[in-house]
Amino acid sequence: MKKLVFQYETETIEVTVIRSKRKTLSIAIQPDGNLLVKAPLGLSDGEILKWIKSKTGWIIRQREKVLEQQNANPPKRYRTGEKVSYLGCEYELEVRISEGRAGMVGLLEDKIVVFSKEDSEDIVENVLNGWYVEQAKIWIPKRVRFFASQMGEQYKNIMIKNQKKRWGSCSSDRNLNFNWRLIRMPKDIIDYVVVHELCHLKQMNHSKAFWDEVEKVLPDYKIRKKWLDENGKIFI
Numbered sequence: 001m002k003k004l005v006f007q008y009e010t011e012t013i014e015v016t017v018i019r020s021k022r023k024t025l026s027i028a029i030q031p032d033g034n035l036l037v038k039a040p041l042g043l044s045d046g047e048i049l050k051w052i053k054s055k056t057g058w059i060i061r062q063r064e065k066v067l068e069q070q071n072a073n074p075p076k077r078y079r080t081g082e083k084v085s086y087l088g089c090e091y092e093l094e095v096r097i098s099e100g101r102a103g104m105v106g107l108l109e110d111k112i113v114v115f116s117k118e119d120s121e122d123i124v125e126n127v128l129n130g131w132y133v134e135q136a137k138i139w140i141p142k143r144v145r146f147f148a149s150q151m152g153e154q155y156k157n158i159m160i161k162n163q164k165k166r167w168g169s170c171s172s173d174r175n176l177n178f179n180w181r182l183i184r185m186p187k188d189i190i191d192y193v194v195v196h197e198l199c200h201l202k203q204m205n206h207s208k209a210f211w212d213e214v215e216k217v218l219p220d221y222k223i224r225k226k227w228l229d230e231n232g233k234i235f236i
């Protein structure tokens, strides 16, 4: 692996070059806007840079798209003053350095206080996420029990899982799985996911019959589903 530099107007773009036994060059824009180039073994740095230059127009357009996307969905930060959400409400994160209370989380009226041994965003993130998981393990099963009894459904186990792509799932042996990240979302949306999975106990598909079942329990489910489709990714 080798790093080159591609200068475009006032911008310095870093190029990571991976050489391997391949015949052609390929280029990809990384999330930070830098470039990743895969090149054949024999090609010199100069030749690679010349090739990159010939692709300048494409690179700049693609790069703008990637960077725009990054700005629309910036990575979460875990330090005092950042906004964090819990059950759809926004709180201010406060990090307090403490030996004795390290690992604890306090929920105040407008603040979530995370106690940490050191001022490290990784540690704060871990402590806060651990707390979210605990809250999800309390909140979600409560809502499942509520709707299951209303619908007259029997289920086996409820698992709160760490999954990046799915909000919930339901297995053929009647186990229900939920993503702990749901706990950051509004209660109405969590209820929608709960009802959605419970309805899969009746219909293991997304047929019209399935959506009819969902509608029986939540007549406004379409609004909730739309909200989840549009906003869900912010909570991942």
Ligand SMILES: [Zn+2]
Binding pocket: 196, 200, 205, 206
């Ligand atoms: Zn489904």
